[in-house]
Amino acid sequence: xxxxxxxRRDMDFTLFDYLGLEDLLExxxxxxxDRETFEIVMAQAQRFAAEKLAPTNExxxxxxxxxxxxxxxxxxxxxxxxxxFCEIGLFAPVHSPEHGGMGLPQALGMALAEMMLTAHxxxxxxxxxxxxxxxxxxxxxxxxxxxLYLERMYTGQWTGTMCLTEPQAGSALGELTTTAKExxxxxxxxxxxxxIFISAGDHQLTENIIHLVLARAEGDAEGIRGVSLFxxxxxxxxxxxxxxxxxxxxITGIEEKMGIHASPTCAISFGDNGECQGWLVGERxxxxxxxxxxxxxxRLVTGxxxxxxxxxxxxxxxxxxxxxxxxxxxxxxxxxxTSVAIIEHPDVRRNLMTMKAYGEAIRAMLYNSAxxxxxxxxxxxxxxxxKAQDMLDLLTPICKAFASDVGFKMTxxxxxxxxxxxxxxxxxxxxxxxxxxIASIYEGTNGIQALDLLGRKMRQKGGALFMTWMQDTNEFLxxxxxxxxxxxxxxxxxKGKNVLGEAAFLFQSTGKKDPEYPLLHATPFLRMxxxxxxxxxxxEQAALARxxxxxxxxxxxxxxxxxxxxxxxxxxxDEVLYYENKIKTASFFIYQLLPEARxxxxxIQSEDRSALxxxx
Amino acid sequence: xxxxxxxxxxxDPDMKVRIQPDQSGIVTEGVEYKMNSFxxxxxEEAITLKEAHGGEVVVVSIGPGAATKxxxxxxxxxxxRAILVETDADLDxxxxxxxxxxxxxxxxxxxxxxxxxxxxxxRSQTPQILGSYLNWPQATFAYKVExxxxxxxxxxxxxxxxxxxxxxxxGIISADLRLNEPRYASLPGIMKAKRKPLxxxxxxxxxxxxxxxxxxxxxxxxxxxxxGEMVDDVDDLxxxxxxxxxxI
Numbered sequence: 001x002x003x004x005x006x007x008r009r010d011m012d013f014t015l016f017d018y019l020g021l022e023d024l025l026e027x028x029x030x031x032x033x034d035r036e037t038f039e040i041v042m043a044q045a046q047r048f049a050a051e052k053l054a055p056t057n058e059x060x061x062x063x064x065x066x067x068x069x070x071x072x073x074x075x076x077x078x079x080x081x082x083x084x085f086c087e088i089g090l091f092a093p094v095h096s097p098e099h100g101g102m103g104l105p106q107a108l109g110m111a112l113a114e115m116m117l118t119a120h121x122x123x124x125x126x127x128x129x130x131x132x133x134x135x136x137x138x139x140x141x142x143x144x145x146x147x148l149y150l151e152r153m154y155t156g157q158w159t160g161t162m163c164l165t166e167p168q169a170g171s172a173l174g175e176l177t178t179t180a181k182e183x184x185x186x187x188x189x190x191x192x193x194x195x196i197f198i199s200a201g202d203h204q205l206t207e208n209i210i211h212l213v214l215a216r217a218e219g220d221a222e223g224i225r226g227v228s229l230f231x232x233x234x235x236x237x238x239x240x241x242x243x244x245x246x247x248x249x250x251i252t253g254i255e256e257k258m259g260i261h262a263s264p265t266c267a268i269s270f271g272d273n274g275e276c277q278g279w280l281v282g283e284r285x286x287x288x289x290x291x292x293x294x295x296x297x298x299r300l301v302t303g304x305x306x307x308x309x310x311x312x313x314x315x316x317x318x319x320x321x322x323x324x325x326x327x328x329x330x331x332x333x334x335x336x337x338t339s340v341a342i343i344e345h346p347d348v349r350r351n352l353m354t355m356k357a358y359g360e361a362i363r364a365m366l367y368n369s370a371x372x373x374x375x376x377x378x379x380x381x382x383x384x385x386x387k388a389q390d391m392l393d394l395l396t397p398i399c400k401a402f403a404s405d406v407g408f409k410m411t412x413x414x415x416x417x418x419x420x421x422x423x424x425x426x427x428x429x430x431x432x433x434x435x436x437x438i439a440s441i442y443e444g445t446n447g448i449q450a451l452d453l454l455g456r457k458m459r460q461k462g463g464a465l466f467m468t469w470m471q472d473t474n475e476f477l478x479x480x481x482x483x484x485x486x487x488x489x490x491x492x493x494x495k496g497k498n499v500l501g502e503a504a505f506l507f508q509s510t511g512k513k514d515p516e517y518p519l520l521h522a523t524p525f526l527r528m529x530x531x532x533x534x535x536x537x538x539x540e541q542a543a544l545a546r547x548x549x550x551x552x553x554x555x556x557x558x559x560x561x562x563x564x565x566x567x568x569x570x571x572x573x574d575e576v577l578y579y580e581n582k583i584k585t586a587s588f589f590i591y592q593l594l595p596e597a598r599x600x601x602x603x604i605q606s607e608d609r610s611a612l613x614x615x616x
Numbered sequence: 617x618x619x620x621x622x623x624x625x626x627x628d629p630d631m632k633v634r635i636q637p638d639q640s641g642i643v644t645e646g647v648e649y650k651m652n653s654f655x656x657x658x659x660e661e662a663i664t665l666k667e668a669h670g671g672e673v674v675v676v677s678i679g680p681g682a683a684t685k686x687x688x689x690x691x692x693x694x695x696x697r698a699i700l701v702e703t704d705a706d707l708d709x710x711x712x713x714x715x716x717x718x719x720x721x722x723x724x725x726x727x728x729x730x731x732x733x734x735x736x737x738x739r740s741q742t743p744q745i746l747g748s749y750l751n752w753p754q755a756t757f758a759y760k761v762e763x764x765x766x767x768x769x770x771x772x773x774x775x776x777x778x779x780x781x782x783x784x785x786x787g788i789i790s791a792d793l794r795l796n797e798p799r800y801a802s803l804p805g806i807m808k809a810k811r812k813p814l815x816x817x818x819x820x821x822x823x824x825x826x827x828x829x830x831x832x833x834x835x836x837x838x839x840x841x842x843x844g845e846m847v848d849d850v851d852d853l854x855x856x857x858x859x860x861x862x863x864i
Contacts, residue, residue, distance in 0.1 A: 008648075009646075032810070034810075036684060036685050036688060037688075037806060037807075037810060039685060040685060040688055040689050040692060040801065040806050040809075041803060041806055043650070043689070044692075044800050044801050044802075044803070044806070047800065048800055084800075087802060088800045088802045088803065089802040089803030089804050089805075090803065093803065102803045102804070102807070104803075552645070572634050572636075572637065572643055573634075573643060573645050573646065574645070574646035574647075575645045575646035576645075576646075578646065
């Protein structure tokens with residue numbers, strides 16, 4: 001069985017030193033918390049992940065889910081696991097304390113989620129979807145809905161789902177055919193239709209499941225503007241929340257999937273007998289708008305799956321490379337041909353370093369997005385709040401698509417490091433690769449994210465979001481370009497930033513006469529943005545690491561140009577080693593991975609439209 | 617029933633410990649700390665006993681200011697209040713026992729439950745020394761505890777098996793690792809713990825001179841373990857254990 005490995009040092013650095021989690025204590029929402037509380041929460045979550053979640057992950061994947069007599073059964077381990085997970089209070093760590101959540105900062109929630117997603121990606125669908133659905137009810141539901149559902153969902157007494165997709169309506173949700181019919185004299189509608197790909201769609205862990213269903217109310221417009229959102233419980237309940245009987249919701253199938261075997265993906269039929277009751281959320285025709293609020297949160301969690309699983313694969317590959325002995329070191333001239341750990345071989349080191357650099361970059365990216373959410377949600381200064389929301393809007397598609405693609409890539413590199421041992425099941429890498437792949441597909445495919453970035457976010461507020469990002473990046477890079485140590489790296493990142501600007505400008509001018517051309521390059525553009533943002537984040541972290549290093553050197557009386565003394569110190573001091581590695585990681589990313597952005601600009605500038613012109 | 621339990625903040629046993637170049641101690645930079653795992657069993661048992669018999673659990677730590685984290689964790693698990701005897705000094709077992717004896721004098725608990733040893737120094741002395749200072753009965757290495765009519769019946773792990781000992785309370789019980797499975801501190805428990813009382817004292821407040829009686833000469837890392845050896849079959853293994861290792 002694979003071991004539970006996380007990089008707690010980098011998580012702590014990113015959270016406490018780089019983002020400054022303690023600064024959030026100034027926001028009224030978080031007053032009364034302190035760092036000690038955060039650390040205790042993290043320690044408990046980590047212990048639960050290591051002791052309870054991780055040991056059941058592999059077996060749950062092996063056992064999978066099954067459908068019998070219209071009921072879905074989850075792996076055997078889930079019963080106890082779910083109960084304990086709810087008891088420890090990890091179900092809704094960042095949600096409203098007035099309704100059963102724990103009210104912790106979003107940024108801390110990201111770290112907690114990384115710990116748990118690393119341990120057991122499939123299991124986390126249950127709480128993940130439930131709190132998303134509940135949060136939507138909290139934002140747009142009636143007092144009755146909030147009273148009836150919220151606390152029960154935030155504490156895991158009932159779970160929730162999101163029912164969007166239909167066989168013919170995936171990315172194009174406007175084509176859905178599920179209907180809602182008003183019932184005279186009643187506050188509910190009659191729901192009828194079929195939904196597919198519903199994660200956590202059914203199970204026997206809780207006595208009820210609350211489905212949030214997109215449907216078209218009778219008489220409403222065709223297309224997306226006629227779509228409304230309904231709360232459809234699996235079982236009907238009375239005003240006290242007591243289950244009174246079934247609500248004509250039928251599970252018609254579960255999918256056989258590539259990964260996340262221990263999360264049931266259901267086909268659900270609503271109203272086969274004309275008896276399915278659903279309650280409208282908010283106003284008619286606004287279903288998609290409501291769903292998008294939830295989708296934006298869910299997209300960050302999806303990016304985080306890339307962070308968690310990708311980094312977990314890296315940790316496994318690192319441990320393996322330090323143990324596995326094959327072949328002599330290339331510089332070994334002794335003639336004895338002693339085998340060394342494969343981590344000594346340059347090609348393996350390159351793979352490991354690529355994973356490390358990507359892994360730390362996307363962790364910083366996702367934690368930062370949550371930190372922005374904290375300000376966007378709870379900062380009382382309007383300007384700061386708006387700016388945080390703007391940056392979050394701009395970066396969300398990048399967090400989702402870049403991190404999920406990179407997470408998958410990391411599992412592939414990890415498998416390469418393990419070779420044949422990675423391809424077999426023993427080390428868990430193949431499961432990680434299967435489990436993380438879905439992240440690039442659901443919650444809006446990565447192609448859709450690229451369109452969102454290029455078509456919507458880059459143009460939002462007349463391009464002001466992108467301009468603000470450029471300005472902030474400049475403010476960081478300009479003084480650093482003069483820095484003796486970081487100057488060259490800063491200039492490289494600045495070139496990357498300009499490359500983005502050039503591409504955006506080119507799209508603007510060519511897009512007018514050839515609207516398909518920018519769309520052809522939307523995915524590469526998102527990746528370019530992801531690379532440049534990664535480089536920026538890693539360089540900021542490296543600059544902070546350097547400051548920390550200088551303080552430690554000073555304390556130990558080590559001159560910053562005395563390499564021998566520095567090496568000696570890093571040999572016996574893990575803090576020094578971590579900071580020095582952080583700087584090397586930034587350097588590797590900037591010189592080895594970032595240049596890809598410039599190559600992409602070249603391909604964009606080529607004006608080659610053969611992919612559009614070819615007749616397949 | 618009033619139960620006193622103790623927690624020590626120790627270096628994370630999963631981390632690689634490094635010795636300072638001058639052998640004066642271990643490198644503390646970048647080192648993670650956590651609650652001594654034997655104390656976790658003690659805290660768990662104290663809370664379980666309180667749940668069964670009612671009363672109060674007081675948790676005590678002697679250590680740096682940062683040890684409030686371990687005390688808060690114990691309170692998040694269910695202890696009612698905490699006392700930190702704050703000191704940055706590294707106390708020997710005798711000094712720890714004398715500090716605790718003073719705390720016991722103030723608190724007058726019915727029973728003391730503590731870890732059998734700390735996983736950093738591995739001395740396993742404090743419960744016994746405390747017993748002698750207080751002149752209280754002790755039952756060490758507990759794997760099972762039952763309390764009835766002012767007596768504790770304690771199942772103990774001893775060389776070659778188990779033994780049962782009955783002690784009159786007040787008394788001292790030291791916890792071994794099979795005693796229980798420590799609970800998680802739930803998130804609501806952690807929030808509640810913030811509002812539970814935590815009193816900070818110093819050894820001076822208690823009138824204890826913590827000057828060490830044990831002198832530490834130097835620290836040395838244990839020798840690296842050699843590579844293992846594959847034996848041919850079970851017979852070979854048994855012979856080698858008999859003749860070479862002389863353990864059976």
